[in-house]
Amino acid sequence: MQTLRQFLTRQRSSVVQAYIDARRPVTAELYVVAPVAAPVPFQIQLTPGSASVKAAVEAELRDLILRESAPGRDTP
Incomplete structure (x- = not known):
């Protein structure tokens, strides 16, 4: 990525x-x-909070930011 x-x-x-x-x-x-x-301070509580779930959520958030962000526009 x-x-x-x-x-x-x-x-x-x-x-x-x-x-x-x-x-x-x-x-x-x-x-x-x-x-x-610019850092985006996500605060997310996961249940279950296993390492694989956290990794999957992090990967999806990275993908969302790369896919939806644009210069001068607020992050979704």
Whole structure:
């Protein structure tokens, strides 16, 4: 699973910036920046609270955030 750190590093953002710069109109200004991770403090009580249930819930929450989040939008 991709983490934010793997998603867009400074090096990758430079590559993205160069790619877009080569295609954008000269009058357009564009800045490419890497996202900043913001913690989401979930508080969940599980019954049963076994390790496998916790791992499954954590995996689903990670998937939800990656699938539904977008820049400038609140996390679901």
